[in-house]
Amino acid sequence: MFFHVSLDHEILLHPRYFGPQLIKTVRRMLFNEVEGKCIGRYGYVIAVTSIDNIGVGRIQPGRGYVIFPVKYHAIVFRPFKHEVVEAIITQVTRMGIFCKIGPLTCFISRHDLMIQPEDSIRVKIAGLQVDAKEFFAVGTLMDDYLVS
Amino acid sequence: MSLANQDDEDAAQLKFPKEFDKAEPMMISEVLLMLEQRRQQNSNANGLDDDDDEITSSEAFNDTVAYCERFSKFKTKEAIGAVRNLLFPKDQPNGMGSTNPSSGLHKFEAALLANLCPQQAVEAKTLIPSLDSKLDDDECQKIVDEIQTYRSFQC
Numbered sequence: 001m002f003f004h005v006s007l008d009h010e011i012l013l014h015p016r017y018f019g020p021q022l023i024k025t026v027r028r029m030l031f032n033e034v035e036g037k038c039i040g041r042y043g044y045v046i047a048v049t050s051i052d053n054i055g056v057g058r059i060q061p062g063r064g065y066v067i068f069p070v071k072y073h074a075i076v077f078r079p080f081k082h083e084v085v086e087a088i089i090t091q092v093t094r095m096g097i098f099c100k101i102g103p104l105t106c107f108i109s110r111h112d113l114m115i116q117p118e119d120s121i122r123v124k125i126a127g128l129q130v131d132a133k134e135f136f137a138v139g140t141l142m143d144d145y146l147v148s
Numbered sequence: 149m150s151l152a153n154q155d156d157e158d159a160a161q162l163k164f165p166k167e168f169d170k171a172e173p174m175m176i177s178e179v180l181l182m183l184e185q186r187r188q189q190n191s192n193a194n195g196l197d198d199d200d201d202e203i204t205s206s207e208a209f210n211d212t213v214a215y216c217e218r219f220s221k222f223k224t225k226e227a228i229g230a231v232r233n234l235l236f237p238k239d240q241p242n243g244m245g246s247t248n249p250s251s252g253l254h255k256f257e258a259a260l261l262a263n264l265c266p267q268q269a270v271e272a273k274t275l276i277p278s279l280d281s282k283l284d285d286d287e288c289q290k291i292v293d294e295i296q297t298y299r300s301f302q303c
Contacts, residue, residue, distance in 0.1 A: 001159075001259060002179045003171040036206025041167050046179070046212045047186050075179055077212065078168070083159035084264060084275045086219045102215040103208035120218065122264070125159075145271045 001083060002102075003076050004049065005042065009034055011068045013057070018066075026054055026068050034074070036103075038134055043078030044103045077102050079125050079137055084146070087139070089119045099123065099139070106137040113147065122146050160277045162254055170243035173259035177228050180216035187213070221265050227302040231262050234294055252282055265299060266292055 009030060017025045034045045055069035079085070079101065087099035087106055096109040099121060108123060115121065123139035124146055141147050157163055190205060222228045232239070235258035237250045247254045253261075257276050266272040269288035273280045279288060 001256065001263075002174040002176065003168065004174055005168075005171040032204075036208040041165055044208050046209060047183060049182065049186075075174065075182060076171075077208075080157055080159035080164065082161075082277075084260070086264070088215065088218060100211060100215065102212040144274045145266070 001078065001080065001085075002046070003043075003078060004073060005076055006052070006071065006073050007034075007039075007042065007045070007076075009070050009072065011070055013066045013068060015064045015066070023054060026070065027051060030070055030072065034072075038103075040132075041130070043076045043135065046075045046077055046103070048072050048074045077104065079104055079128060079135060081125055081128055084122060084124050086120055086122050089115060089117050089121055091117060097121075101137070104135055104137055106139045108139045108141060111141060113141075159256070162256060162278050164244060164256075168243075169245045172241060172243060173255045175222075175228065175231070175259050175262040176216050177220040177222040177262070178232075179212070180220045181225070181228065183209070183213050183216065219263070221262065221299055222302065224302050227298050230298050231295060234291070234298070235259075235262055254278065257282075261291065261295060265295055267296060268292065 011026050011029050011033070013022075013026065013029070030051065031048055035047060036045065038044045050073045051070060052073060053071040055071075057066040057068045059066050085101050087101045089097055089099045090105075091098040092115060096107055097111060097113075097115065099106050099108065106123060106125070121141075122145070123141060124143055125137050126140040127138045129136045129138075157165055187205065222231055235251065235253060236248060236255065239248070244255050248258070251258070257279055260276050261272065264272075264275055266275055269283075269285045269292055272288055272292050273285075283291070
């Protein structure tokens with residue numbers, strides 16, 4: 001499921017950027033640093049929709065770098081256990097099927113379907129594994145109204 | 149870092165981690181609308197000044213656009229607005245902490261209904277088990293039919 005959420009991020013800025021373009025640089029760095037990343041329990045940040053507040057920068061003692069706290073809104077994608085979603089098949093192997101749900105890869109164990117890459121399928125998320133950079137999902141087709 | 153920390157979430161029982169109390173579920177069609185707008189902004193900005201300001205779209209962004217294009221059920225702004233009015237009546241941007249008093253639907257359920265577009269009440273209740281205790285089959289069928297109507301009357 002996609003969500004619109006409010007998030008925080010800290011931008012670490014090198015002193016060479018201190019100038020008239022400062023705020024513009026902070027904005028650009030926010031886009032480049034958070035978009036497309038998977039952050040902890042919030043899931044994948046797909047797109048920043050608005051920057052609500054750029055806080056006062058704090059100079060780091062002894063380094064010259066400045067940290068700017070930024071508050072922003074973004075569209076995130078976060079899968080949940082037992083959620084039913086539609087997916088695009090990417091790969092069919094003898095072990096099972098791999099499919100994509102937006103940025104998320106999902107594996108479905110052995111099956112007897114006549115199916116090929118680029119087909120659409122409806123799956124239920126059976127389990128999720130989260131690590132720092134990525135989610136990985138295992139799907140199931142064992143319920144009514146799944147598959148097509 | 150394993151499945152252990154997943155115990156507090158279960159979409160079938162509407163149990164979500166507390167980080168999502170204030171999150172607003174979105175329909176796939178709405179996501180597509182916003183992403184397309186965003187893509188246009190990017191190409192405009194990158195066309196105007198060609199210094200190092202370029203914001204490149206990430207792989208996740210492109211994957212999501214492709215996904216949304218495939219599964220977006222409502223193509224026009226009018227249809228999206230109508231479905232939102234039906235499923236999220238008098239919506240308050242207060243996150244997922246509460247159910248909507250006028251429809252009785254949780255926002256997560258409402259967005260799932262719009263994303264999956266089930267055709268029968270039984271189908272809807274199988275895909276979204278938490279609906280079972282909230283709506284009887286007739287009420288559920290009415291909502292499902294109405295969504296289908298909005299889906300077929302768009303060009």
